[in-house]
Amino acid sequence: MPFTLSQPAHGEIEIRKSRFICCVEPVADRSAALARIAELKAAHPAAAHVCWALHAGGQSAANDDGEPSGTAGRPMLEVLRHQQLEGVMASVVRYYGGIKLGAGGLLRAYTDSVAQALLQAERLPLRRQQCFCCSVPYALEGKLRRVLQGAGAQLQAVEHGAEVALRFAIDEDDSAALLATLNESCHGQLRWLDTD
Structure with a gap:
């Protein structure tokens, strides 16, 4: 059974001096997701990256925002799919700490950020x-x-x-x-x- 979220939930982890600030929230479509990303970029102008993933039926999308291809947006999207979340966007604001994490380290950091935020989230069954x-x-x-x-x-x-x-x-x-x-x-x- 698919689920959505009742309200936004947040999580933050630090890995080798880089901060990963995640928000998972209900978002209906791609245009609403893009508007929310613009807000996040304005609120965090010193952030190195604002990566995101949206799982909303035919409007699903993932964006690495300058991270190596496939290390941020796509893994975040897979977490949302695995959790059977629909109409949900995950965004991660990364403040670079000066130490490179490598592709595997980035992949783990972004998926762990989303998983951490989802621990705080209240899920609602999505009924057609x-x-x-x-x-x-x-x-x-x-x-x-x-x-x-x-x-x-x-x-x-x-x-x-x-x-x-x-x-x-x-x-x-x-x-x-x-x-x-x-x-x-x-x-x-x-x-x-x-x-x-």
Whole structure:
């Protein structure tokens, strides 16, 4: 089962006088990750490197930021994958201490930094949501809202026209039971609409 993080978590290690400051945090996509990296670079102008990895489905990425290729971003990404984290970015700010660590030393330093920060992180199960849209006569709006609320569905939009159109989302695992309940409780007066 995939997980995400409830909030950012931090860790710091020192290896042969180099400081590795890690942050793991929930990030939705690549553009949000790039904005966060820009903030980190501005906050740490004296840092030698700000390496990062994002695991967010089709927008996953890894960046070594000047470290030897494959010694920072890719190993950090592998830690996120191994921990089954989705929609999470790991960033490591490195202050160089004057002693070279070599490729193997860098790889261990970056993976250990991420692992250290993840020890502080609170993981949340990531549940897939399904969106639905339906319409009912005005007389059934209250009943429909109560059924949705009782099932834990998230009401996203309501439009009042000739009928009331409601858009909602629910955990994929609970969707079949909710749809059956809605169809039954509305006595054939509920119409399913296409979702885009």
